[in-house]
Amino acid sequence: MSWWREQRAALIALVIAAVAVVAATVWLDVVPSIRPTDRVIEADSSVDIAGQTLSLGPSEWGEFAAPEGSRTLSVRLTSTGGFDASVCGQATLTETDSSRTWVSSRSGLDVSYDEGESSCTIESEPYRILLVFLVPDDADGPFRLDIEGSDADVARFVIEP
């Protein structure tokens, strides 16, 4: 015990220095790397995002031609539009069991523009959105559909086709 008491000034200084090292490391390395996580809005059938209200419509398998071993899943949504309407970020489809994620992509598929917009747009009138995902045959669902809004919000629909 006497050694500890004799060295207490040095030991206190050591403890303060150690705390300072940890604090400096956290402040300089850890804190700047923290990204704000997106706020997920779970929705049943409709959600407010990107200044407009999106309502989930029907989803359909195999509406468009796809290569062997895969099929398309089309998801339709209606949007009210509005004066605050802005564009959305990516729309992703994630299979709940396997966590595989697909991105809505209409390139290479024969989708006409009359069927619907490919994402939320700046539109004051109501309009339709058509998202098409190309998924392999072994992906059956259930899925969750995440649509990124203009700020850090993510709208989440559950899709069980």
Add this chain to the structure above:
Amino acid sequence: MSKTGDHDGTAPKIAVRAVMSRWMRSVAEVPRWIWIAAVALIALVLIVVAIGGFAQAQTNPTELGADEEARASVYAVTVLDAEFTDEVESEYLEAEPGEKLLVMTMRMENLSDAPIGVGTNADRTKAGLVNTDDPLIDLAGVTATDTVSIWRADGSAGQVILQPGVPSEVMLAWTVPDDAFADGIVSLDIHEVEIRRGAVILSSNVVTWRAIETFARISVTPREAP
């Protein structure tokens, strides 16, 4: 230790004299070999200064013309053609009124071991041939008013990347004022390169080419486009 003046005049003088004599005695006790070494060192320094060893290295850049290659340690450039024009349709380039475009066709070769971009970075290598604060290929005497446009003459896509050991024809266009180059002669300063590896914060694998002295100057007389 009084602070008023005159009557202290004698006391400091005597103290100084005592200090001086102490110093002289110490100096006299220094071994002789140290004296010899010190004198020799000072003589050496004086000789080096007289020869010019401490002056900055000045090299005279080699004067080159069109079709003559300027070969640095890590890259080589040859100017094949140069012209003044007002627009390059294929690249959607147009000179504003009061400006003209200086378009040069160059053959460039990357002599290093990794790909370099002409106006961009290739992977983690920043070569900075043009469009940086200290470009390796520098238009002498005139400051370009915009960034240099870079493209390949054969319509290849993308930002120009030079693969090691593969010479390529690249076209560069500078935007210069209309009255620049009154005597019709355009000169490019071509710089040697010092390669630096590693950059704090970014990555230790970053390779930066830094422009050092001008080793060649390519002077050409561009023709006027009809």
Add this chain to the structure above:
Amino acid sequence: MRRALPWAIGGLLVIAAGAVTAVTPDDESLVGPIVQRGSFGDTVESRTLIATASEATFADEVAVPSSDWSAEGNWLVVTVVAAAPTTEVDAAIPLATLVVGDRVFQASERPSASLIATPLRVGIDTVGMLAFELPPDVDSGTAELRLTTSYFTTELDDLVAIPFSLDDLPRTPSAELIDSELVDP
């Protein structure tokens, strides 16, 4: 002996310090990639990429018929089949390099039909071609194809590396580069 002991200990410590310095990994190893190596023709899996190099040919000229472009040179054309393992977000190969000896080459940006930066899909393969423009003297030896899913060579993440030999590869006078497309399995 007693007077020599501090000297001996000091000498040993200096040698130990030298050994520690020699064994310490340099900066490049600290942030180097985790290399997933596979043979040519085999499927190589990494965290963000599943890739197979299926064909490699030398060509004296490459052409993209759809955009009426062609270029001569010592080209190496590699056909790669790739897919993303878990997510399609940011799934692509923006950088492909070929290491031959101590030189590194990048897949050429000149052709408009290339697998570079083509979006990859989950569960469905995409086939595309990579064209490397090589100096005239590179036509033999071993080469390693490296595929990265980021814009810079990977650090602290997986890197797909496929070594193969350049010696027995066929050479065609002109190779046609086709746009990347989805593959029927």
